[in-house]
Amino acid sequence: MMSWMLCKNHACLMQDLVSFSFLIYSLATSSFILGGSLFNAIDTILVIGLGLALLVIHTSFYDCVGTSVGLVILVITITCACLIHDRRKLQHIKNQYFRRHGGLLLYEEMKSKQGLAFKIFSEEELQQATNKFDEHQVLGQGGNGIVYKGHLKDNLEVAVKRCMTIDEQKKKEFGKEMLILSQINHKNIVKLLGCCLEVEVPILVYEFIPNDTLYHLIHGNYNGWHIPLVTRLRIAHESAEALAYLHSCASPPILHGDVKSSNILLDSNLSAKVSDFGASILAPTDETQFVTLVQGTCGYLDPEYMQTCQLTDKSDVYSFGVVLLELLTRKKPFNLDALENEKCLSMRFLSAMKENKLSDLLDDQIKNNENMGFLEEIAELARQCLEMSGVDRPSMKEVRDKLDRLRKVIEHPWTHDNPEELESLLGESSCVVISEVESTGNFSIERKVVKGLESGR
Incomplete structure (x- = not known):
């Protein structure tokens, strides 16, 4: 039972x-x-x-x-x-x-633009690429964020930047701005490959440039290494070329917002590549878009921008003027350990120009009779970039053109005693006169007769 x-x-x-x-x-x-x-x-x-x-x-x-x-x-x-x-x-x-962060809009725009080499990464992908953002992968860091070296699954080396903060007003437009920045294609600008939007503050992915920055070349372990004036002038011209492109050729125009020597990367040939668009913004279309929190790096900040909180293309010009000073003097833009009146390089430079003591600031490696004319021209250009009022500063296109002419003259010394060949080299609109310095047998640019160079024609 x-x-x-x-x-x-x-x-x-x-x-x-x-x-x-x-x-x-x-x-x-x-x-x-x-x-x-x-x-x-x-x-x-x-x-x-x-x-x-x-x-x-x-x-x-x-x-x-x-x-x-x-x-x-x-x-x-x-x-x-x-x-x-x-x-x-x-x-x-x-x-x-x-x-x-505008990811849906970015995704739709990417679908409509066939062949666009831009990718939306997941957080997991970037963690794997950077070994979970290991401190040993850090390439550099600043006020805007930390940059890590990463390897994607296809073994492509990239630079991954974790931004610190982002303006609340810009969050919705971030995806759209990333799409615009991704379409920038210039040999002297680091390529933006993609971004990650599924985190609180977006992560940016750039192409990896194997060499160091201009800052490290000037102030780092290479400090004793001789850097010829022609190399410095070429780096300055290439950097100005990149910024002029962003201001005048990009559509819509783009302001960098944090121009400094540590944001100018150098490849194996010491060619300049402007990087780090963490502070970049699209040029405002009306005055209501100008108001923003002051961002940037001490020593490079435009005084007018600090007072008005209005970032303009002339703010980039001011910062680039400080980079020119670094190339001329091999001194840091801001030195806390220096005397009170010597802490800020730009203020020290402007004071030296007024007192006609430029030679005291110039780097000994490039300070000689042969270079003096060129050094004075570059210094005068830097002074114009550092004008207190933005309207008195040249545009980046004008800065680029002036550096281009100086570079051509210094790279083609055999044209100095041939005015016709020099005129052909510089273009018909140039009014540059080269005169022989009899006492040394060298050549220099006489500043009193370079009106064509000064006006940027």
Whole structure:
């Protein structure tokens, strides 16, 4: 009799198990088909796990082993459900960040622009590329963020920048701005390859430039290394070329916002590449867009920008003027350890120009009779860039053109005694006159007769 009862109970339980399994299958299927409208993935797992656990416990009521197995299944089920819940919560947060930073708009724009070499990276991809943002991967850091070296899955080396902050007003437009910046294609500008928008502050991915920065070349371990004037002038011209492109050729115009020697990278040939658009903004189209928090680096900041909080193209010009001073003097733009009146390089330079003591500031490596005419011209250009009022400063196009003419003259010394050849080299509109310095047998540019150079014609 007892045997018959047990068989009957087991038969009933097996029937219940089949019915329960069919129910679970139906619920799970409906969950996937209806996109989770009846039961989400967590609910399904909980129902299945709880059912199986109770079933095992019920069928093994008098079996300690069976009861233990049921409890284990129950614990595993709840743990898995919690992990999935946390993961779904994290994904929800990432989706919120993605939408907040204009990711949907960026994605749609990317689909409409076939062949665009720009990628939206996931946070997981960039963590793998940088070994979870390991400190040993750090290439450099500043007020705007930290830059890491990374390797993508296709073994492409990249520079990954984690920005510190982003203007609240710019978050919605960030994706759109990234698309515009990604279309910049200039030999002297570091290429923006992609970005990650599913984090609180977007992460930028640039092409990797293997050499150091201009700052390190001037002030770093290379400090004793001789850097010829022609090399300095070429780096200055290439950097000015890049900024002039951003201001005048990009559509819409782009302001860099943090021009400094550490944001000018150098490749294996010491060719300049302007980088770090962490502070970049699209040129404002009306006055209401000008107001922003002051960003930048001490020693390079435009005084007018600090007073008005209005970043303009002339703010970049001022900062570039400081870079010119670094190339001329090999001194840092700001030195906390110096005397009070010598801490700021730009103020010290302007004072020296007024007192006709430029020679005291110039780097000894390039200060000689042969170079003096060129050094005075570059110094005068730097002085114009450092004018207190932005309207009195030249444009980056004018700065580029002046440096281009100086570079051509210094790179073609055989034209100095041939005015016609020099005129052909510089262009018909130039009015540069080269005169021989009889006392030394060298050549220099007489500043009083270089009106064509001064006017940027």
